[in-house]
Amino acid sequence: MDAASAPGRDFAAFQARADDVVRHHPVVVANPYTTWFAKGEATRDDVRHLTVQFSVFSHLFIEAQLRKVINAPDLDTYRAGKEILLNELGVVFRPLHAEAAKPLEPGTDPEIVGAEGTVDGGTFRFGAAHFEWLLKFAEPLGLRFEDLGTRRHATSSTDFFCDELLRLYGSADASTGEGASFAVEHWAAAGFWKELIQGLRAFKERECPDLPLGFWTFHDQLEDQHAAHTEEELREVYDTPGFDEERFLRGATQMLDGVYAFWRGLDEDRQTGRVS
Numbered sequence: 001m002d003a004a005s006a007p008g009r010d011f012a013a014f015q016a017r018a019d020d021v022v023r024h025h026p027v028v029v030a031n032p033y034t035t036w037f038a039k040g041e042a043t044r045d046d047v048r049h050l051t052v053q054f055s056v057f058s059h060l061f062i063e064a065q066l067r068k069v070i071n072a073p074d075l076d077t078y079r080a081g082k083e084i085l086l087n088e089l090g091v092v093f094r095p096l097h098a099e100a101a102k103p104l105e106p107g108t109d110p111e112i113v114g115a116e117g118t119v120d121g122g123t124f125r126f127g128a129a130h131f132e133w134l135l136k137f138a139e140p141l142g143l144r145f146e147d148l149g150t151r152r153h154a155t156s157s158t159d160f161f162c163d164e165l166l167r168l169y170g171s172a173d174a175s176t177g178e179g180a181s182f183a184v185e186h187w188a189a190a191g192f193w194k195e196l197i198q199g200l201r202a203f204k205e206r207e208c209p210d211l212p213l214g215f216w217t218f219h220d221q222l223e224d225q226h227a228a229h230t231e232e233e234l235r236e237v238y239d240t241p242g243f244d245e246e247r248f249l250r251g252a253t254q255m256l257d258g259v260y261a262f263w264r265g266l267d268e269d270r271q272t273g274r275v276s
């Protein structure tokens with residue numbers, strides 16, 4: 001008897017529990033910071049503070065993604081993790097469909113490079129690293145490389161979020177790691193990129209016309225595609241030998257708690273006037 005048909009296993013019931021966790025967590029239904037940010041009232045100091053904290057998370061995410069690759073339970077998961085890792089680091093996706101494969105020597109602008117395809121056979125460009133896009137975004141805000149991206153710039157809530165990413169998303173326990181990935185994907189697809197972009201467009205128009213938004217719009221496009229495949233992925237995870245529902249659900253919940261701590265920290269900072 002294979003694991004999927006073992007007594008007491010019910011994929012539909014598990015899927016309902018997993019969906020419940022990611023659909024009803026407060027960071028998904030009521031993120032106080034991004035809801036406020038979308039109104040477009042953020043000051044230059046607010047945008048700078050968001051940029052610094054987001055840069056720490058984005059950079060530390062690469063470390064968590066590398067751990068996820070190292071701890072991958074099988075070759076497919078290992079390769080799927082490398083697609084994300086290497087694209088983060090600057091390998092431009094090569095379109096899978098020949099008709100879409102136009103430039104042999106791709107540019108690095110996030111508004112031009114594709115958010116779909118594979119890093120296999122793709123070209124590495126320093127300027128295509130997501131972190132370098134964020135550096136470009138930060139420049140007109142008066143923030144330089146040394147102001148961004150490391151733990152020493154983190155508030156305690158950002159620090160906590162990064163610790164949880166490494167512990168859960170990068171976990172050596174496959175069920176925990178898959179739960180955390182499921183949570184991160186759902187959070188990312190639930191609309192926070194769009195809320196930030198809305199607020200940033202208002203800020204750009206009002207006082208910072210040279211602000212390049214490619215870092216944000218690229219990620220929004222990426223997430224729009226990711227959301228499509230999750231049910232199939234969940235089924236695969238569920239059928240993996242040794243899969244543990246409880247550890248998956250705990251990993252998902254604790255990961256969202258970490259994400260929520262990050263945004264709540266930013267929300268408190270804006271209300272108390274803490275700036276970077």
Ligand SMILES: [Fe+2]
Nearest residue numbers: 058088130219
């Ligand atoms: Fe990224």
